[in-house]
């Protein structure tokens with residue numbers, strides 16, 4: 078655990094952590110030495126050697142004072158290092174994940190990261206501030222006394238030391254018996270959390286479908302499972318904890334008996350015997366208390382392991398020698414194969430495409446055909462398994478990550494708005510932009526219409542995640558952000574949920590404004606985007622089934638034409654009459 082602690086603390090904190098541990102160790106050793114010094118003092122006192130007692134009493138007083146200073150120092154250090162560590166860990170995790178490829182941020186990873194921030198880091202802080210000291214004192218101080226005792230009477234030292242391996246083994250066994258129960262408690266707690274959030278979020282669905290009881294039943298079953306896991310954990314802990322406490326008491330009894338026998342036989346002096354009894358009385362409680370500390374120590378160790386796993390996630394390799402800067406904003410996929418997991422079915426299976434500079438490409442295809450994956454590999458969310466993705470003729474793997482992202486604006490469905498004003502949310506696209514530039518980008522994406530309706534105009538807070546705006550409005554703010562960034566390539570995953578005519582017209586207007594000025598690749602769910610594109614790419618099961626313009630593909634009578642017929646019949650394409658867009662009637 079200590080090794081893991083040093084590892085996750087990072088270079089900046091390692092030295093302070095080492096100093097904290099050294100002072101803690103020093104305090105625990107001094108405490109042991111103070112105990113042992115009682116022996117020569119008592120010896121002299123009992124022998125009536127008042128002159129001889131002073132040097133030892135002086136040494137005892139000196140060590141006692143040093144112990145008090147060390148205690149104060151280790152307490153102060155523990156709190157300072159704990160605070161610095163939690164601050165540092167948040168930064169380390171934040172810095173690390175911000176260098177990870179965008180593909181790493183799945184819902185599962187984001188959930189785990191949230192748990193780490195809310196529970197894991199505080200557990201590590203608590204380990205440093207509150208747990209290390211009792212742990213170290215319970216182990217190191219008695220060990221120091223045993224070692225020092227060996228110089229006074231080896232038989233007493235041996236009697237005291239004999240219990241240690243047995244205590245250690247019982248402790249290990251107790252820990253191992255609850256490890257599985259611990260895991261079940263963690264999983265059940267995460268599940269119950271998710272269910273609570275789901276129950277609150279899904280109120281409108283549950284009420285509108287009359288499924289309130291069903292939602293409550295799911296939540297209650299998760300809470301029951303959490304209770305049951307807690308009970309199983311307590312049951313699993315009981316035997317190990319009882320055995321450990323019993324072994325500690327047995328060891329104490331053995332030491333007392335050996336001490337009494339040696340004392341009665343006159344081979345051990347009263348002073349040694351008193352010191353031994355004080356030691357036993359003073360430390361049997363903290364040592365048995367380790368059984369109580371076990372749960373918190375395990376949680377802290379699990380948190381360290383989870384932090385370690387996040388820090389172990391590797392960023393995509395940066396080019397050793399960057400390639401030439403992209404010549405333009407054209408994109409190319411050369412026989413690209415990509416699977417999310419090694420050995421899994423490829424989601425992109427031999428895709429070759431050329432998307433010329435400043436053209437608009439609409440990607441269509443059935444659900445799960447790989448459309449979103451395709452536009453994400455263009456921006457190097459992940460590295461492809463085979464083939465290559467090129468931007469302006471340069472392999473994206475040969476472009477440093479920051480420089481690559483400068484070429485892309487991303488507008489995806491899961492738009493996240495920060496709990497700030499609309500103006501600040503748009504400004505994220507280019508933090509140095511002036512108010513006038515922000516407002517111009519917002520006007521192009523027709524965010525100004527939204528602003529005009531809001532009570533505080535540009536300064537209206539949008540709520541956490543943008544909850545004060547509709548889905549379509551959020552995507553318009555996200556478009557304004559992307560326009561402000563003014564990158565040569567825009568990747569857009571259109572909202573699948575139907576947009577109201579105002580939002581739909583606003584998005585279309587933005588795309589029209591960009592047409593011919595940017596390389597646009599759109600996962601298209603709206604008819605107008607599809608028919609207006611310079612080229613349509615039809616994906617099926619990760620392969621390019623057809624490419625061409627709307628007219629060419631309809632004339633070919635292939636997969637797209639069939640798709641078009643199906644969609645038109647099912648009204649999947651919503652036909653919003655817009656005279657400027659040449660909409661061909663579906664057959």
Ligand SMILES: Nc1ncnc2c1ncn2[C@@H]1O[C@H](COP(=O)(O)OP(=O)(O)OP(=O)(O)O)[C@@H](O)[C@H]1O
Pocket residue numbers: 183417424442443444445446447448449450451
């Ligand atoms: N992060 C991921 N990890 C593992 N599998 C994934 C991940 N994202 C997508 N997939 C899988 O890859 C396949 C293609 O998904 P993708 O989202 O690219 O399809 P799509 O054509 O955009 O679908 P839709 O139109 O429904 O959004 C699906 O089978 C999906 O389950």
